[in-house]
Amino acid sequence: MSDPLILIPARLAATRLPDKPLADINGEPMIVHVWRRAMEAGIGPVAVATDAASIAAAIEAVGGRAVLTRGDHQSGSDRIKEAADKLDPEGRHDVIVNLQGDFPTIEPSSIAVSIEPLADPAVQIATLCAEIVDEEEKTAPSVVKLIGSMLSLGRMRALYFTRATAPTGEGPLYHHVGVYAYRRRALERFVSLKPSPLELREKLEQLRALEDGMRIDARIIAHVPRGVDTPADLERARTALAAR
Numbered sequence: 001m002s003d004p005l006i007l008i009p010a011r012l013a014a015t016r017l018p019d020k021p022l023a024d025i026n027g028e029p030m031i032v033h034v035w036r037r038a039m040e041a042g043i044g045p046v047a048v049a050t051d052a053a054s055i056a057a058a059i060e061a062v063g064g065r066a067v068l069t070r071g072d073h074q075s076g077s078d079r080i081k082e083a084a085d086k087l088d089p090e091g092r093h094d095v096i097v098n099l100q101g102d103f104p105t106i107e108p109s110s111i112a113v114s115i116e117p118l119a120d121p122a123v124q125i126a127t128l129c130a131e132i133v134d135e136e137e138k139t140a141p142s143v144v145k146l147i148g149s150m151l152s153l154g155r156m157r158a159l160y161f162t163r164a165t166a167p168t169g170e171g172p173l174y175h176h177v178g179v180y181a182y183r184r185r186a187l188e189r190f191v192s193l194k195p196s197p198l199e200l201r202e203k204l205e206q207l208r209a210l211e212d213g214m215r216i217d218a219r220i221i222a223h224v225p226r227g228v229d230t231p232a233d234l235e236r237a238r239t240a241l242a243a244r
Contacts, residue, residue, distance in 0.1 A: 020228065096182045
């Protein structure tokens, strides 16, 4: 692990919040805020991977890099694989970070620590999680829970991901944060796989990797960045970023 590349997949096809990446947040498109957080992380170059010329133009207008990808990708992982191949055909970047384009309030430090589990050569994919403190979130199907074994302070090995309330019994529950750091070969392997039975059942892409025997470790962070999926989420992001 020596040279990460951060890629932010973005498209205009969201149904609950049309043209979501271009939604205005205090004078700038949301995708620009996410790009800024990635740049502030300081772990490597950043690019937005998109099939929309308008998104690419918004990033290029602030001096960022964008790469146009095909419009038929089924997931952000497929989109960043194409972008990585276009930007770095020689494979110089050995780690590819997949940062969702609807995380405008994510802390740059959270992006930076997402790659830490890859210091262990046995880990193929790294991600983030945070302890759930809101009682309602413990039972909400919209909140994906990471079930794992604690390896050390601040690090877990993922055993499963679910929308159910799990595990049962006393102890903390962990909210999975959808930021992924892939070893380059792990990304290539992942996108070559067909959707797995548990992935289709839970509607969670990361289960494809676990079902294929790939190891995912998670860095525990203090706060969960809130994704923007609805107009109400957008207003919360505007308020949070205005206070910075």
